[in-house]
Amino acid sequence: MAKQYDVLFRLLLLGDSGVGKTCMLRRFTEGEFDPSHISTIGVDFKMKTIEIDGLRVRVQIWDTAGQERYQTITKQYYRRAQGIIFVYDITDRASFQHIAKWAGDVDENAPDDVQTILVGNKADEECSRQVTKEQGQKLAETYGMEFFEASASTSSNISESFIRVTELVLQAQKRDVDNLLGSLDSYLDQVALQEEKSSQDNHTQRTCAC
Numbered sequence: 001m002a003k004q005y006d007v008l009f010r011l012l013l014l015g016d017s018g019v020g021k022t023c024m025l026r027r028f029t030e031g032e033f034d035p036s037h038i039s040t041i042g043v044d045f046k047m048k049t050i051e052i053d054g055l056r057v058r059v060q061i062w063d064t065a066g067q068e069r070y071q072t073i074t075k076q077y078y079r080r081a082q083g084i085i086f087v088y089d090i091t092d093r094a095s096f097q098h099i100a101k102w103a104g105d106v107d108e109n110a111p112d113d114v115q116t117i118l119v120g121n122k123a124d125e126e127c128s129r130q131v132t133k134e135q136g137q138k139l140a141e142t143y144g145m146e147f148f149e150a151s152a153s154t155s156s157n158i159s160e161s162f163i164r165v166t167e168l169v170l171q172a173q174k175r176d177v178d179n180l181l182g183s184l185d186s187y188l189d190q191v192a193l194q195e196e197k198s199s200q201d202n203h204t205q206r207t208c209a210c
Ligand SMILES: Nc1nc2c(ncn2[C@@H]2O[C@H](COP(=O)(O)OP(=O)(O)OP(=O)(O)O)[C@@H](O)[C@H]2O)c(=O)[nH]1
Pocket: 015, 016, 017, 018, 019, 020, 021, 022, 023, 024, 034, 035, 036, 037, 038, 039, 040, 041, 064, 065, 066, 067, 121, 122, 123, 124, 125, 150, 151, 152, 153, 154
């Protein structure tokens, strides 16, 4: 049977318990929102295929438990992540402050070229807001990340966030392939030059009268 996609990427959702990671994932993959909070145990994942630049990209999105007690398990998933969405809750300042801790864990455990974005979820809860949009933006800039405020409840900026991190992973992969092809090209050029030089040397030897 023909493959249903062209590339497969692994993404990870990270952030404190209750910021809405599972709800964001369900909204993106199933288009649904469930207001109940059943804490994720360890890790869970969902898949979705999206199209970017004519490529069918299958994303495997790992939803991690925000609770401290699962962190030995969840950290094992960082190593294979190609893209990470850091999530905080705009109505919970502590979850915003803890992004520094999540980012530190990623620095220690994820690959150097992992692509990251920052999302402030629950943007529909304007009256309970504890973190301003400017604060979110500034933190994202500090880490060199792109930033979105989103809402799993209204669906605002949910697809945009998942698609953006996937685009960043795709761009990073293309850069790697281009670099590889670039090195291969210069290697082949060098080989061709050497062959040309040695055939010229042979020719000179053969035509030498002495
Ligand atoms: N108002 C509002 N509530 C939300 C939103 N997203 C999630 N919630 C609520 O926040 C609570 C926690 O959501 P979850 O998705 O279970 O949180 P989580 O980050 O996966 O939590 P852990 O699995 O414990 O790490 C639930 O009661 C959700 O209904 C949102 O965009 N707006």
